[in-house]
Amino acid sequence: MAVGTWWQDEQSRDASDARLRGQRTAMLAPYVTTLATENWEAAVFTRPSRPLAAGAGFRMGRLEFEPSDGDLLVETFKNMVVPKFQAIPGFEGTSLFIDRARGRATVGVLYTDHTALAASRAAQAAVRGEAITKARFTLRSVEEFELAFMTMPEMP
Known part of the structure; x- marks a missing residue:
């Protein structure tokens, strides 16, 4: 499974990552056992x-x-x-x-x-x-x- 998101700039991306990290893990838990986030x-x-x-x-x-x-x-x-x-x-x-x-x-x-x-x-x-x-x-x-x-x- 691959999920991609796009951000206008690095600052927006970093702020989003801090807020969404837990939600991302919970959302993907039924589908994956490991999760890697790369920029x-x-x-x-x-x-x-x-x-x-x-x-x-x-x-x-x-x-x-x-x-x-x-x-x-x-x-x-x-x-x-x-x-x-x-x-x-x-x-x-x-x-x-x-x-x-x-x-x-x-x-x-x-x-x-x-x-x-x-x-x-x-x-x-x-x-x-x-x-x-x-x-x-x-x-x-x-x-x-x-x-x-x-x-x-x-x-x-």
């Missing part, structure tokens, strides 16, 4: 045009890179990966979350439904292979999920 920079993202329905597809890749290559990863994702992902049928949105100090990142891609998610595997793998060569990162895992719930607050 990432949302380096690049494209939003879906609308909230997606339950059953939409989500693919997440976990990456590692040399911290000195963080800017290269962001630049490659923004200028090469995003346009190629947008050309894949069923694509709805993508994000690159990065922890520059630890040399870790996650890439998430949303698709309209499970059929589009499955059909996108080869195309997304080809883009990923090209990005690995250019941005010098190591792919640690690729995971697929079914979207259960999504909200999209207004962006400032």
